[in-house]
Every structure is written in C-alpha cells, then in structure tokens.
Amino acid sequence: MDDQSGLPRRGFLKTLGSLTVGLAAFPGLASAQVGAPSRVAGAKYMGGFIAPKLDKVKVAIIGVGARGPTHVEQVAACEGTEIVAICDLYEDLCNTSKNIALRADPERHKDVKLYFGDKHEYRKMLAETKPDAVWIATPWEWHAPMAIDAMNAGAHAFVEVPMATSIEELWKIIDTSEKTGRHCMMLENVNYGREELMFLNMSRQNVFGEILHGEAAYIHELRDQMNQVEAGRGSGFWRVHHRAGTDGNLYPTHGLGPVAQYMSLARGDDNFRRLVSFSSPAKNNQLYAREKFKPDSPLNQIDFSTGADINTSVIKTAQGRTIMIQWDESTPRPYSRLNLIQGTHGVGAGFPNRLALNYCWNNATPALRKLLNLPEDKPDQGSDYHSWIEGGGFNAFYEYFDHPLYKRMAAIGLKYGGHGGMDAIMNFRIIECLREGMTLDQNVYEGAFWSSVAPLSRKSVKEDGMPQNFPDFTRGNWKTTKRLEVVI
Template identity: 85%
Template sequence: MSDKRGFPRRSFLKTLGSLTAGLAAFPAMASSQVSAPRRPANARYMGGFSAPKLDNVKIAIIGVGARGPTHVEHIAACEGTEIVAICDLYEDLCNFSRGIALRTAPQRHANLKLYFGDPHAYRKMLIETRPDAVWIVTPWEWHAPMAVDAMNAGAHAFVEVPMATSLADLWKIVDTSEQTGRHCMMLENVNYGREELMFLNMCRQHVFGEILHGEAAYIHELRDQMDQLEAGRGSGFWRVHHRAGTNGNLYPTHGLGPVAQYMSLVRQDDNFRRLVSFSSPARNNALYAKQKYKPNSPVNTIDFSGGTDLNTSIIKTLRGRTIMVQWDESTPRPYSRHNLIQGTHGVGAGFPNRLALDYCWNTATPALRKLLQLPESAPDKSSDYHAWIEGGGFDAFYAYFDHPLYKRMEAIGQKYGGHGGMDAIMNFRLIECLREGLPLDQNVYEGAFWSSVAPLSVKSVQADGQPQDFPDFTRGNWKTTQRLEIVS
C-alpha cells in the first residue's frame, strides 16, 4: 500500500521497527573516518535537486522548546502552509506552540494534532499525519535519527544545527536523502543575515577579487545555561554535558556556513580538503560552576576537564584556500562570528562590520568610485586600504550591494524577527522553494560538510593536531553542481 506520493507504508513501518529502542544520552562527536561508499543503484545525486511543487505544504514540527516556537510562528504565518502536528516531550510546550499557530492563522491550522510524553512519539506522528515536511528542533543527538525517519516517511527534513554529530550519521542522512529523493537541509539561519547576504553578493560581483581566505567563529558565552541543568529542563540540560565531555569545535556552522558559500565550497568552484585543530585547556566552566552554584548542585558533579574553553581549526580547500574556524562558549568575551572574507582586492569583516578595499579610479566600478571617494584627477592612486571603512561608511555600501533576497524579504524579517530577522527570512524562503519547486539555497551535502568539522576537529585534537581529511559526501559530484547565484 502506498500513499499519493508513492511511499510504501509497510516499508516505513519496517524501517521504524528496525531502529534501536533508545539513543545514548550524550554520544561523543568523534567518529572513525568514513570513506565514500559507492552510491546505491536506486539513489540519485541531490545537488541542485528540485522537488515537485507543493501548493499546500503540510508541516510537522518536532521540538518546541527554546527555538521551536519561533519556527512555529513563521511557518504558521506563511501562506500555503498547514501545520498538521507538533511533537515534544512536554505537553505544556506543545499547547503553548499550538496557541501560537492558532492565533496566527486559525483556519489553516485548525486540525493541528499534538504528540507528547514519549521520546519516540514523533514516529507515531509521522505515520498518522503524513507531513510533506518536518522541522527538527531537538537535542543534537536526535537530529540524525529523526531526519532519517522523516525522509523515510516521505517528508522533506529541515534540521537545526548541527545536522548530525558524527561522520557515520552524516552519511546516513546523505544516503537517505539520495535514496528517498527528499530534501534534507540544515537550518543555518546565519546565511540569511543582512551582512552575510551582502558579502555573498559582493563576492559574486568580484568586489573582493579572487577569494583567498576566510575566518568564521561561534564565540558566545553560554555558561548561564547551567541554570537549566539545575532546573532539569531546557537546552542547557543537555548542552552543558556536550561542553563538558567533547574536546573540539562543537558548533562550527554559524560562522562557517556563510564563508563556505562565499567561497562556493561543495559546488563547482572548490571543496573542503582537510582540517587541523587545537584546543585550549578547559577552565572557565568549572570556575563558573564553583562560583555560582552550591557545592551539592548537580552542576558541580560534572567533570568539565574533558572539554575545552576555545578551539581553533584551520581548513584547507582543494584549491589551497584557507579558513580559520573558532568555537568558544565558555570564556568572558563579546559575541562574534568573525565573518571575514579576504580576497586580492580587499576584505570584508564582521563584529564590528567593516571593509578595506584596494582600488584605483581605473579599476573601480562607478559605484565603488563613489563609495571609496576616489579622485578622478589621480587615477593611479589606490583607495586607503590601511584604514577600515566602518560605521556610516560601511552602511553606504548597502545601497549598492544589499542582497536582492534581503531587500525583497526585509519587511518579513522586521515583522516576524528571530535573530534580527534572519530566522524569518530563512523560513519564508524555504517554504517558497517548496511551493515553487525550486532548489534549496543549502543542499544536504553542504550541511554535511559544515557539520563534519565537529567530529573531525575532535579527531585532530586527540591526535595532537594531525590533519584529518574530509570525506566527500558528494562522491565527486560537487564538480558538476552549480554555485549558489544571487537569487532575487
């Protein structure tokens, strides 16, 4: 028996039955290097894949704790969507998010069903509601099994970062996407930030010249998540354990995703080759726990020595370009994603936003001549690339290089928000692609490569900085995948 999309119901039930009953609570990110197996005969390459149009997208959401309600609000507000189910361990969280959906568009989401109380309730949800797409907003160790189950159920899977925590699980996701013909996209919202989109536009217009180097980071002091561990609920309840027991870069994709798209990695221009990684000693989490919590607190029973305060990794691409990637959730310092892209004509950087460009009158476009205040009377004199263009000078570049997608969806971002609007732009754009049958802006292979930095960094740190090669999740097909152009 098959449904209207041709998915065998019996096959899905058999797949669910074959899965193990439970998952390890906090599996280590390290995994053996996985070589590229031969693509099965019944599978297809998913780079540039366009799924059939969906006039009405039936959507289920798994996980409505910290991030989930934001996704619920955005999806509920999108025309052509119907939220058919919400699933979480906790009934109160399900009811809260159902209220958001019903307040936003009560008629379209009137038949929304709730599933709660069982970690595996989502499997029943997939069988009973048959969604077209599933948003997975759960602890990291659940991302891979839930994405695989969703695709095997005939749904497209959209997974919060990281896509998975081991190379083996990333291969499972890639193989399942290829075998089912279903999208699996990592919900890397930072790729939809205004500055990131503008830098992408500037890269595509060759403003920075030939791209040579990038810098990416997730520097975000999150020690107060220990409060949730004491409460026994919330993202800190599980995330603190990852920080305590994993020595590497736990969260690479927020900074790396945009830089990888600037460089057009995993597409026809270039690809990841290898990585080296080093970590600092682990000090700040234990100090914080001792200073803030009582000696008998569950926080002070955790051994944080197996983690790190700061990890630095260097990626080398096949074309010889370099990317520095840093991760730090433990030290007292301001937030940063670095967001730096360096080329032969200059550099763009974030936190704070700034530019430095090397142009003279004869090499600059009319827009750059005006922005750089180049004198026509001295055509051989270069712009002052020894000083940063910041503040109002940087803001002037928006008029010429704001990304067309951002300009079209700016009002949506301002209305619905989420990290300055990037969440809303991402979700509205994603649903737009599903409804119009367009390729997604991020394919399954990009999510796999970006996420693989975590387990590879762990292996490199364990080996005292020995280089670790990236597996080729595309099996060589990245060479034929067109780069992401400037969509309007």
C-alpha cells in the first residue's frame, strides 16, 4: 500500500528513519546535552573533593620558560612547601628557576633535582621524586598527557590554561582524576583578580539581582611573539603556529572563568548547554609578518589565512542565560577581558571598571544608598542606571564589596606580583587548601567546561555556526554540587 506522498510505505519508513538519524547528527536539532561515558568502576565524583591534609607539600614544576618561573617563585615562598624537582627541555632554564627557589628559602629548597634534555624526562622526574603536587606550564598539547601522568603517579595536577585542547583529552583528565582521587585544577589566575573577586562577592550578595547575561574575552595583541619563531625558542615559537592553523577561540578561559563562577555554572544553579561560534577573516598576522620580517623569514612561509583574527562565540546555559565570548590576539586593539555581568538590578563591567545599578531608596541597603547617593528626603528616587559609575565612584565600592580572600591576601599579591597579584593569590591559596584540607576554588569539571569552548568553537565555525552541545563532564552531578561561596 502506498501513502499519499507517492512513496511506497516501506520506502517512506526507511527515508523517515534515515532522516531521524540525520537530524540527530546536527547538534542544533538534537537534545541539548551530550551523553557522558559511564564513570569508571570505583571512581568518585570530584566536585567537592577534599584531599587529605599535607603538612609539607612536595612540589615539582614542569616547564620554566614563560610562566613557570613565576610559579617557582611564588610556590617556593609559600610556607610548608618544598620544591623537589624542576623539568624543562633546556638546562639553563632549569638552573635559573632552581636559583629562584633557593633565593626564596635556601634551606627548604636545597635539594631541587633538575631534569632536562628530553621531552619525556618529566616521567623520570615523577618516578624518582614522587611529588605531592605538580605545576604544568608547557605548550598546550602537553597539558593533558602531563596532567594524566602526574595524577597516575600520585600527585595533584595544576595545569596552565587551557586544561586540554580536545574533548577526548578532557574526558581522560576527568576519568583519571576520579579514578586516582587526585585534584586536577586549571590555573585560571584571572579568577583571583581584585575586580573579578569583587564581582563574585557582589553576585553572591545579589547586588546585580537575578543574573541574565555575561560577556567575556581574551583580547590581547600578541603578534610580537613572532620574534620567537625566528629565535627557535619561547612560547611564541609554538603559539604562533596555533594562531595560523586554528579557526576558533584558542584561549577562552581568562574571560570565561570568572563569569562562569558568577553564574555558578556546573555548580547547582545552572550549567553549560550549547554554543555557536563565528570567526572573522584572518588578515593581521600575515600583514604583520610581511611588514616586520624579511621575505625569506620562516614567518613569511606560514599560511595564516586558515586561522582567524577575531572569534565570537555565544553560549546558552541550561537556565537560558547567555554568555558572549571573544578572542582576538591579532588586531591593533587595547587589552580587554570584558568581564561583564548583567542582572535584573544592574551590571558590572571591566576595561574600564564601571557599574550601573537600578535601586530605589526602599530596596537598597544603607551601604548602597550611600554609594548611589540616594537622598534621605526622597525615598522614591531611584539610582541613575543610564550612566556609568566609574573612577572614584567605582573605587568606593571596594570598601563594601572587596572580596574577603582578596583583603586577606592583598599584601601577598603586592609582594609577589604576577598580573597585578592574582598569580600570587592563586598559588598561595592552592597551597593553603592542600595544607588545611579544604576543597579547591576551581574543580576539574569547571576547568573542563571552560577549556571545551576551544574545540567546540572550532567545530561550530567549521560547520558555519551550527550549535554545538557541551558534554556533561559532571555526569549529572552538577545539580547537587555546591556553588562557590565567598570564601574567607
């Protein structure tokens, strides 16, 4: 019997089945959450994990070129640490960082062992020195294998951004963390910036009202890294090639990490759901190479056209909130992370720091009444959210909303520095959590979600902006995971 379409019924059903399979292949039309592989037998969820206290933290550091020496200096300065090993391809870099540790405390760090020369020398280091914690500051493609090897060797892994470069690697990191019972935290230092911590505090105190939208970015013109390609060494030596060959958001976490924690994504309140992404043409790197380097330079043999100058992605959360994320390392443009959080009562934004809040006399706390200049004799007058609170007006908010962690560690940040002190606060806080037996401020799943924007954006761009669903790295446990509160 034929149906009214003219197709035989058997052929119609076959066509319908094929169409259903085809629709499922399109993330924008499929269910909004990608299925997760089963948790390994005997493994445990690490969302609120607290490791046993460590009176002394034996630390090894892999990669001491650009970021590594900062970690050496700051971790070595923390009470209760011992730098047991430093590993890099280059012997001179190892020696320089060993001297940094010795200057911090020659007694505690007197037995630093050095490993260099071979890209797998770190495995020998792990086996021989048996560190409690490993800091990893190497090229991106080494982050996942080194973190996995460190956890399998019994150490907690602290990995520079991004945590990994593919969804498959992120799942391997999570499975290893859950199986070994070892932390794997991405070293997202921007979450410890003063303004970011203050906006987190204000979000927890409901100053912005119900959160609706966020904006995040990594806008940082880095074309001068091309000089390191000719030198044959340095972060630019490998990072420039990523910019040339990758079309998507290469570096999403600096802007996204703080915004995700304002929103409590993957922590009970909400979660990542799907993403769409588009890129601009790639022009500026090629122009820069032609202007700055000779025609026979290796830089002018690179085809930058397969990358992008600017990538813009939009995330939709499970609760329907939105986040716009931008990446741009190539255009002549001032540095910005955007750092915008918008709620029903107002907005906080960065670069420059500013606020706009909508409060009337009756629903503002005494502190907000003072900050917003709400007069006592006009209780019906509201704040002027049509103009920004900037400069000294913004700075006045620090008195009431500076994060307690920042106030407690501000002197540490000032002394040891690193991006305005955020690096030092992050590293001192990590050691504090390990020694005191406290849960970390960032868990392995957050690092995975934030890092996954990179591969998902690449896939969306390749498919002309088709939506990509986030895997649920928590396997549903985000719903019962406690949000990050305002830690003291």
